[in-house]
Amino acid sequence: MTTQTVVPQRVWTIRPRSTPALATIAAAALIGYLLVGLFGPLLIDYDPVATSVADRLLPPGAVTKDGAVALLGTDGAGRDMLGQLVYGARTSIIVGVSVVATCLVIGLGFGTLAGYLSGWTDVAISRLIDILMAFPGILLAVVIAGLFDRGILVVVLSLSVAGWVAFARLARGLTFSLRERPWVDAARLVGVPTPLMIVRHIIPFVIGPITALATTEFAGAVLTEAGLSFLGLGLPPSAVSWGQAIANGRDYLDTAWWISAIPGLALTGLVVSTGLLGDHLTQRLGARR
């Protein structure tokens, strides 16, 4: 029992082999996105409400009527694509981090409780997890996002409702084996109270695999947010989102490809590099306990 290894849950069925070099490149790309998201908005001025119809559909590198260079072109209403890319990166990162943080806290809490207490607590939490697992996450998100007015909080809520389940399942499984470990037995004998036991003796050993999972969940959250915004259910038009930018370019795919292609590529880059890093972390941290 004590030698049992926990195989981390696989998110993708087919995965490229993760090598340290690949992981380094992915990490560098992610840091790039983070820097752009954090500092880009301080350097580039962009107002999603302001349009300049005289400058609409300019190709990348064209000069606008007030003399500025639109490095990545403009969209159908004359808004700068570079600005949308940079502000969209910030939005994506904020949404991704908020969703993962919410899911992680809830999932870790429920998962360790279920695993450590077992019995009825476990039955109740596990059935709740089963119910949520049986329901397609994106459908749940669409329903919740459609019920309320558009806003960032609604998006985070709708993505978190089903997102914590993966964390809870992983945490529960790990805790099940951890609670049989000698140091946990020892602590229990000394009389360490349950909350302290979970925080001091369980969570530190669970957090590694959970972190690895968090990276892949981050990619999923970013992608789903873009999907919701594409459908017009996500963020309000006053917020800049890659999903909205891609949706705005749908009518111009054959004449002004850059409107959809540039944010689409940015989204792909972010999701792929997060996935690669997540894979690497899963290999590294998933085995360590």
Add this chain to the structure above:
Amino acid sequence: MLLKRLRHTAVAAAVSLSLAITAGCTTTSGGTADDANLPQDLVVAAQFPIENLDPHGAAALDNGTQVAAKAIFSALVRTTGPGKFEGVLAESWKANENATQWTFTLREGVKFSDGTPVTSADVVASFQRVVTLKGAMASNFSTHQAAAPDARTVTITAKNPDPALLGKLGTFYVTPAAQDKSGWDKPVGSGPFLVEQFTPGQSLKLTANPGYFGGKPTLERLDIRSIGEMAARLTALKTGEVDLTWTVPDDQLPGLRSSPDLVVENVNSNSVLTMWMNSSSKGLTNPAVRRAMWQAVDFATIIKSLYPETGKVADSVVGPAVLGYAAQTPVKYDPAAAKAALDAAGWDYNQTVRFQFSQPQFQQFTDAVASDLAKIGVKVTPLQKESAVFLQDLLALNWDLNIQQLGTSGFDAATNLGRLYTCAAKRMGYCNPTLDGLLSQAGSTSDTAKRQSLYAQANKIIWDDAVGMYPMFVQTPYIRNKSVQGFTLPVDATPDFSTVRIGSAGK
């Protein structure tokens, strides 16, 4: 393993694709152009979804419902141009001296698709239905009474003279007296087509009516679809899945023109892009504020950029071909003056203006308007609403700024100004007794010159009081496959499919 399977699939796909291409080539090069053998099926992607087939109710004047109604039902008369009318169910008509009573003689032998004859009783019942349902058309006929002295004669009597009655009747369709509440998903009519299947908001499938009094249409089947996504609609048009559509953004027209299979034709509509401001809404009650809002938007640039081909800066509330048109003083773009006027009027800059629209084609226009207003500090939120919600909110005045493309049926201001701008109509919260007086006088005078002058005065009041912004006269592009023949460009935004036939392309 998976890779191997994938490769197999790819090979299979390539083989079937090349087969399909070869097959396609054979039919195009070897097929004989025998029109008689071509399937007479027309697929149309309409501009607006058809939500309801009831031509008398709240949605009666929706373009979707009107397009469907023209195919399924028959009107008494129809408009063929400014001041010109043609009998449909009515064979002849005449008005008494002061135009308070109109007498229509019905065509003989017209039958509904269920075999019952169309009688004057049906016309009267339909007319009363319009009035009792209090729908979009009802205010056209507020003091009117219909009567049937005999089976082929209908009289419509108004309290005051109504010289514009024919124009108003152009959108009035006759349904069987027996059909009142139920059966509106498959209504009985006397038009060129019969309803086969109707899915609200999505598609209307029609078949030719063999008993149509004008002769059975050449088309066997007519499928009117709603494809909301513009890219999808244009792709469907290019691939031949759809044969005809209208109202496409100007951006797309050059691409469509270059396609060898398509014909693009622009037609002058009498529509005006109309942006009502809710005069009953906080802050917008003051005409000075509304004028300032209008002044703050650079419509000339917006129109030049977004509608270089089909848009023209408007100078009147109604289109130039309409009786009642009068050129007004253009509103000049002047953000500084607008800002000063708003300051003077005490506009609350924290207030958000709810700008509602329904069609995706207005997205960039509304964004551009919001942007210009934001430049002087007015906060505007464009709200795109699903068309049923949009209509409901529009009637409930649950908006501050609204955008619509508004036509004038019958080319007579009576159906536009006279119907919408009275205090009783409550369409944009605006109420002006002087305007009411002018409109009722214009609506009840039989002298055309006098009516023109009265409507011109009404036009001026509406324009100067900025009941709405009236930025643009609209041309409508119709794009059809070359195989669609016999199609006449409609003057009233509702195409007539009864004359269309499918021929071989390029002829």
